[in-house]
Amino acid sequence: MTDAPIAPRQGKRRALWVLLALSLTLNLFFVAGAAWIEIHRPVRFANPVARMRYMAAELHLDAPHQKAFARYLRMLRGRLELMRAEVRPLINDAWAELAKPEANEAQVMRLFDKAEKKHRQFQQELTRSTLAFLATLTPKQRETFVELARRGRRSGSRAIVRSAAPPTSAEPKSP
Numbered sequence: 001m002t003d004a005p006i007a008p009r010q011g012k013r014r015a016l017w018v019l020l021a022l023s024l025t026l027n028l029f030f031v032a033g034a035a036w037i038e039i040h041r042p043v044r045f046a047n048p049v050a051r052m053r054y055m056a057a058e059l060h061l062d063a064p065h066q067k068a069f070a071r072y073l074r075m076l077r078g079r080l081e082l083m084r085a086e087v088r089p090l091i092n093d094a095w096a097e098l099a100k101p102e103a104n105e106a107q108v109m110r111l112f113d114k115a116e117k118k119h120r121q122f123q124q125e126l127t128r129s130t131l132a133f134l135a136t137l138t139p140k141q142r143e144t145f146v147e148l149a150r151r152g153r154r155s156g157s158r159a160i161v162r163s164a165a166p167p168t169s170a171e172p173k174s175p
Contacts, residue, residue: 052069065141072133091111094115
């Protein structure tokens with residue numbers, strides 16, 4: 001008769017151990033998942049300078065390549081500023097025309113077409129400059145550069161998530 005009350009206690013104890021093991025397993029999966037997300041989170045930057053510092057560090061550039069990279073970045077920044085200065089007024093004029101009660105559709109289309117043409121010209125110039133810089137790199141550096149550039153384009157947001165690599169001598173200087 002003493003065996004009957006003991007069996008339910010062992011069953012409860014076993015169920016408690018199973019629940020404890022299940023809880024521990026779920027907690028481990030949760031912690032591992034959180035760690036994986038943190039490790040594999042895309043790096044995003046507060047500004048283009050931080051992004052370029054990171055790229056330079058990832059490319060492992062020697063001194064001549066660092067100088068070439070710095071020249072490339074100065075050219076890139078200058079060309080982008082010039083593109084904005086030339087394209088922005090065209091876009092603004094097109095929107096101003098659209099805001100009029102009797103907007104001239106042909107004029108709006110001409111302004112947008114002109115802005116698109118300017119933008120395309122700048123893209124072609126930047127592509128030529130990028131190809132010239134890439135020609136100075138090793139195949140591995142070139143592959144890394146392209147991957148980092150593509151990853152940066154996909155991320156969209158530039159909010160800082162992790163601190164960037166330490167500054168290098170390839171940091172772009174203000175023109």
